[in-house]
Amino acid sequence: MSTASTINPQEQTPKRERRKEARPGELLDAALDLFVEKGFSATRVDEVAARAGVSKGTLFLYFPSKVDLFKAVVRENIAHLFPTWNEEFNAFEGTSAEMLRYAMASWWARIGKTRASGITKLVMSEAQNFPEIADFYQQEVIKPGNALIRKIIERGIQSGEFRPLALDHAVYTVFAPMIFLMMWKNSMGACAASADINDPEQFLQMQVDVLLYGMASTKPT
């Protein structure tokens, strides 16, 4: 009888809580977790909703479809970084080598070591099944990222810091270790403990060293 009244009032979450402002963020957060953990098609929208503490219907109130939800996750976690980066790089005053170091460090801090890295892994994993997602990612992430790196390299070449490199390939040379790291961390590394890269920062460091060494126009004695 009186049991109801003895229930801890803090646990008594009201059934219908109105928090329009907070919903999208909570859903996006839950979705990021699940997409990264299980992949796109293996993630169930019910689960996302449940983890965000709402009903399935509510999810569709904020995101018209599963794909749109995913796109929003990408925007929220990756795409939104480019404006800032663009500004930072336009204002950057150091050498191009410093710039490249900074770029990779910043990428690592904001994406590489965060859950967001799982998104790239996911996209690469499921690109073939969801061309729409692949295209979207291509437009919203790959292209701007590419442009960013390209600008740095061009700057270095123009200033004489870097050798005149084939730009298209040089860009991928910078991308490769980042992509590798994201893939590795979120696949092999996440499974076989033994496969994990034990010090990714240091690995990145070394990559940049080797890269800059290889790209430099003159070598220190």
Place this chain on the structure above:
Amino acid sequence: MSTASTINPQEQTPKRERRKEARPGELLDAALDLFVEKGFSATRVDEVAARAGVSKGTLFLYFPSKVDLFKAVVRENIAHLFPTWNEEFNAFEGTSAEMLRYAMASWWARIGKTRASGITKLVMSEAQNFPEIADFYQQEVIKPGNALIRKIIERGIQSGEFRPLALDHAVYTVFAPMIFLMMWKNSMGACAASADINDPEQFLQMQVDVLLYGMASTKPT
């Protein structure tokens, strides 16, 4: 019992008639194609069966489930890679730089540019969903590959060709462009035409150049 051995095997298999013993292989082959092309969950067992020229029911006669089929595909396609390489490298006589160049060229010829690259992509993509496959891959492919590259680098360091590098990371430095290439080719590159790397061999070339340049103990003047 002895019937099988008394039949002339070449005459026994008319072109269009399928032999029972060949079935699993044909299924595995079809499955490899489709898994690589479309990923695990997007591959329909009907399609696999159809491509192998048998009925859906037959597939389940040989593989108790789709997951088992997947595991069999991966196992079937990654065992045979390393013996040859080990021999080759043990017998190699040039410089360590040449050896590294040769290793990557050989990898590209035998795996990178073939369908086999799709397997790595596949494994990395689905690693989280099939931890045991990830482990398996780790043991059968990653470790031997790692050891191979490690040997080359150690050889270079010992001979004074390379700087004394942190081996663990140096190995991944060599891996990164290969992994990157396999992933890219089989995901983004396969979707958005614009995203394709137009000349992978040249890209690899450049990667090795930069790498060797960065790893060399003394720089050419």
Place this chain on the structure above:
Amino acid sequence: MSTASTINPQEQTPKRERRKEARPGELLDAALDLFVEKGFSATRVDEVAARAGVSKGTLFLYFPSKVDLFKAVVRENIAHLFPTWNEEFNAFEGTSAEMLRYAMASWWARIGKTRASGITKLVMSEAQNFPEIADFYQQEVIKPGNALIRKIIERGIQSGEFRPLALDHAVYTVFAPMIFLMMWKNSMGACAASADINDPEQFLQMQVDVLLYGMASTKPT
């Protein structure tokens, strides 16, 4: 309490501000449009509310359910049709043929070509799903309409203008083209452009001609 009555009602309702009392009417009006346009099940209550300029919740304040809304729409739109006609016909002085022509022309002008024809279409379409509406319509519209036509024909027969026809069927003979027109206009005609009747007035004309010709007791030479 008495505040309401002391307020000048005309000044009290600025153009853009909706009066409470008008709400049900506005909802009914919006619902009529949409039900006629899209049918019962394809009409979304959100849309009705939106078109009426209120929120979905408000709609449910006035009508306990979508079905009730539908019933109210039908009731609202079919009550007021017959009194005028009855008067007109009681006072009519021409021949019965003229009377029939006038009846159909009048029906076309006031119902057939207006939105109201959609209601008949609606009712006939959904009759099975809402038997009580069908009954209601039967009482309020079919019966009076039937009686009206019947009176005209009886008058014609009594005056010797028309042959002695089986009244029950003769009435439906007059109804048929009207029903046909309402159905056609609001279904096939509204979809496939090619299916539209390009000149309904002329069609009706021809129908009456044929009808009167067929019903006439003596034929002109």
Place this chain on the structure above:
Amino acid sequence: MSTASTINPQEQTPKRERRKEARPGELLDAALDLFVEKGFSATRVDEVAARAGVSKGTLFLYFPSKVDLFKAVVRENIAHLFPTWNEEFNAFEGTSAEMLRYAMASWWARIGKTRASGITKLVMSEAQNFPEIADFYQQEVIKPGNALIRKIIERGIQSGEFRPLALDHAVYTVFAPMIFLMMWKNSMGACAASADINDPEQFLQMQVDVLLYGMASTKPT
């Protein structure tokens, strides 16, 4: 314990019965019933399957979608009649009046008085919601039917039996009572008993009489 064995073996319908040949027909039959009874969107595919004694999945084995199921129902019950009719009319030897009488009688026997009449009612009711269905019906039923009637009237005009009528409208003049009858039977008539047309054949008879009388070029004295 022994209850299971005491069950009437005739009621023991095996769970998985293989009757590929019979399935489509059984499904079509069940679908016709339900579509006519409840309309297109209110009919649930599960129900259709259940009534046909199969599972939902089986239905989709034979008909790729609900719309396709409906189209098949239309073809099975209406569209398939046109080839026969065309032949019959091409071979017809009597007067055009006889031909028209025969056409309507035949229509009544094969469609009008059967469940198939409900299909037309259904299509007209839901045309707006399902343009695809409306178009389909327009092509497969309306057009051929139109052509058929048109041919009869043209024949009558050419032979001098009928007055030179505006063909487009004359055709609808013939259609109107048929459409009316199908609508009425399946909406008002199916609900309010009082609304039913008590002798449809006689009604049709009268319609044709009036029609032919009105269309005839010379009138009997």
Place this chain on the structure above:
DNA sequence: TATGAATGAGTCTTCATTCAT
């Protein structure tokens, strides 16, 4: 062994209805 018809649990999505504010 081989087949392929049959199954039914599972998936995304819609929408009438409720209810805290």
Place this chain on the structure above:
DNA sequence: TATGAATGAAGACTCATTCAT
């Protein structure tokens, strides 16, 4: 009264798996 965020019960359709033949 009025709002509109939240709900959850359906619904169409898919597909790995089963099983009678």
